[in-house]
Amino acid sequence: MKKYIFTIAMIALALQGYSQNADKGKKVYNQVCVACHQATGLGIPGAFPPLAKSDYLNKDVNRAIKGVVKGLKGPITVNGKKYNTEMPAQALNDQQVADVMTYVYASWGNNKTVVTTAMVKAQRK
Numbered sequence: 170m171k172k173y174i175f176t177i178a179m180i181a182l183a184l185q186g187y188s189q190n191a192d193k194g195k196k197v198y199n200q201v202c203v204a205c206h207q208a209t210g211l212g213i214p215g216a217f218p219p220l221a222k223s224d225y226l227n228k229d230v231n232r233a234i235k236g237v238v239k240g241l242k243g244p245i246t247v248n249g250k251k252y253n254t255e256m257p258a259q260a261l262n263d264q265q266v267a268d269v270m271t272y273v274y275a276s277w278g279n280n281k282t283v284v285t286t287a288m289v290k291a292q293r294k
Contacts, residue, residue: 190283194272197265202273205256210277216254218247221277230274230282234292237266263289 210221240258270284
């Protein structure tokens with residue numbers, strides 16, 4: 170019985186942390202990302218790629234993190250459409266990147282990946 174209660178408590182804490190990161194990430198998104206990727210995550214056709222149901226994001230979280238911390242140049246294909254608009258590196262700390270990426274992955278039909286600061290630090294190298 171103690172193991173059962175402990176397991177439930179750990180799951181609750183994990184979900185609470187996930188929610189908090191996504192909530193903080195939404196604030197960062199609305200300050201930094203919304204102008205290009207829009208409040209719906211649909212981007213601007215022909216200019217800025219969608220983050221909603223994004224095959225590009227969902228395929229490789231480390232590549233997505235690296236795009237935020239180091240910027241992105243050159244053509245990419247997202248959901249079958251080509252984009253070639255440069256994305257500058259974002260002036261965010263590791264926690265802000267983790268939070269905003271967690272929010273993006275939790276939103277708009279993405280794969281619910283939880284991004285940690287350790288994952289962000291690894292992509293800054």
